[in-house]
Amino acid sequence: MTIRLYDTATREVRDFVPLEAGKASLYVCGLTVQSEPHVGHVRSGVNFDVLQRWLRFRGYDVTFIRNITDIDDKILAKSAEQGRPWYNLAYAMKIELDKAYAALNVAPPTYEPAATAHVPEIIVLIEELIARGHAYPAPSDSAAAGDVYFDVRSWSSYGELTHQGIDDMEPAADADPRGKRDPRDFALWKGRKESEPETASWPSPWGRGRPGWHIECSAMAGKYLGPAFDIHGGGVDLRFPHHENEQAQSRAAGGSFASYWMHNAWITTAGEKMSKSLGNTLSIPSVLQRVRGVELRFYMAAAHYRSHVEFSFEALEEAAAGYRRIESFLERAAAALGEDVPLGTPCAEFVTAMDDDLGTPAAVGALFDETREGNKLLAGNDLAALRGSAGSVRAMLDILGLDPGDPVWSASGASTDTEERLTAAVDVLVAGLLDERTQARADKDWARADAIRDRIKSAGIEVTDTPDGPTWTVN
Incomplete structure (x- = not known):
């Protein structure tokens, strides 16, 4: 058994060799709840839920820490815009995040520390960096008085994670540059500004203030996983400056920090990273009006974690239809067997794919192959072989967090066989009407085409014309 993972730091796929045999320690940068x-x-x-599930399946005792950033510039700015306390905004958005994770069956980590609960540990770490000559307070007579910065030129390995030279880097824009020795030095501690609420600051040796973004994760990873741990994960956009700075300050303070770095790619829309600033966001509640949580998870898990995904509802609905085919097979297998399908053993192709840097596309391919084989067994009424095949399908789904027998999906409103049959029946009827409409448009019979569209719309179904043909959704 050898799990191989792509290490961003070395830019190669490496055998996973944990620091302690039989155990795996994992830190993932969570979200800023603004x-x-x-x-x-x-x-x-x-993506990292799939990783920790695979590690557990492979026999590792996993300690999984995923933090929450609940204080930063964006939270303060957004709360001021809305006229509400910053901590109220962060708390409310944390609740929404928990709901989103639950809707997608993302298992809770071993612990989920929040930045504001770890100010003492952060201060101790900053003091250690100052004592070692790797950090300095801004001059007391400067405009940046109260800030503390990491001295990037004091750490000769700065830039090693992202393979950059210091002189090639952009200045750090996270604090007032007037107190810095080098424009690339980054903030460890931010002195309180008069425009900021008193509640968004804590006492420190340098005056009231709050932590910089990067130092939070170093302090929390160190507290719960120690100075050295196995895997550090997060989005590819965090590689620089966040993860570069984390690694530099943690190693400068005397720790080894992470042995492996893993980064998931973006979900894009129109080729751009999905973000609030671009205005191309799709909230989880709105997407779940179109598909079930299990179907959205299937869509996301089926893509390799290092591959960018260009989001579209057409691709999402295609993935949902694929999942429903697997789900339907398990339902029909259970009916033929006269019992719930037991969890079996994943097929060898699935295991090989997952061991190879979490190769979920090939793993899902193996899942579909086994489903097709199971359908043949079902048609041939070979119940003994069917039991093993269906059990294997269910085991693979379970590892990916997609087992339809998991109570979490029943609680979230997973479809019944009757609902699925109704959906399939409506799909056939609407598809027939859309074919008629397409032909009418080809014949330039616009009145007939509009009449068909109005007939469909009167049933509460919205038709959208796309370059690949018309699609429909229920309003």
Whole structure:
């Protein structure tokens, strides 16, 4: 048994050799809770949930820490815009994030520390960096008085994670540059500004203030996983400056930090990263009006975690239809067997794919292959072989967090066989009407085409014309 993982730091796939045999320690940078989570936000949660499930399946005792950033510039700015306390905004958005994770069956981590609960540990770490000559307070007579910065030129390995030279880097824009020795030095502690609420600051040796973003994760990873741990994960956009700075300050303080770095790619829309600033966001509640949580998870898990995904509802609905075919097979197998399908053993092709850097596309391919084989056994009434095949399908789904027999999906409103049959029947009827409409348009019979569209719309079904043909959704 050898799990191989792509290490961003070395830019190669490496055998996973944990620091302690039989155990795996994992730290993942969680979200900054300033707004409602969207599909792009939760991809990291799904991807690293699949990782920790696979590690557990492979026999590892996993300690999984995923933090929450509940204080930063964006939270303060957004709360001021809305006229509400910053901590109220962060708390409300954390609740929304928990709901999104639950809707997608993202298992809770071993612990989920929040930045504001770890200010003492952060201060101790900053003091250690100052004592070692790797950090310095801004001059007391400067405009940046109260800030503390990491001295990037004091750490000769700075830039090693992202393979950059210091002189090639952009200045750090996370604090007032007037107190810095080098524009690339980054903030460890931010002195309180008069424009900021008193509640958003804590006492420190350098005056009241709050932590910089990067130092939070170093302090929390160190507290719960120690100075050295196995895997650090997060979105690819965090590689620089966040993860580069984390690694530099943690190693400068005397720890080894992470042995492996893993980064999931973006979900994009129109080729751009899905983000609030671009205005191309898709909130989880709105997407779940179109598909079930299990179907959205299937769509996200089926893509390799290092591959960018261009989001579209057409691709999502195609993935949902694929999942429903697997789900239907298990339902029909259970009916033929006269019992619930027991969890079996994943097929060898699935295991090989997952061991190879979490190769979920090939793993899902193996899942579909086994489903097709199971359908043949079902048609041939070979119940003994069917039991094993269906059990294997269910085991693979379970590892991916997609087992339809998991009570979490029943609680979230997973479809029954009757609902699925109704959906399939409506799909056939609407598809027939759409074919008629397409022909009418080809014949330039616009009145007939509009009449068909109005007939469909009167049933509460919205038709959208796309370059690949018309699609429909229920309003």
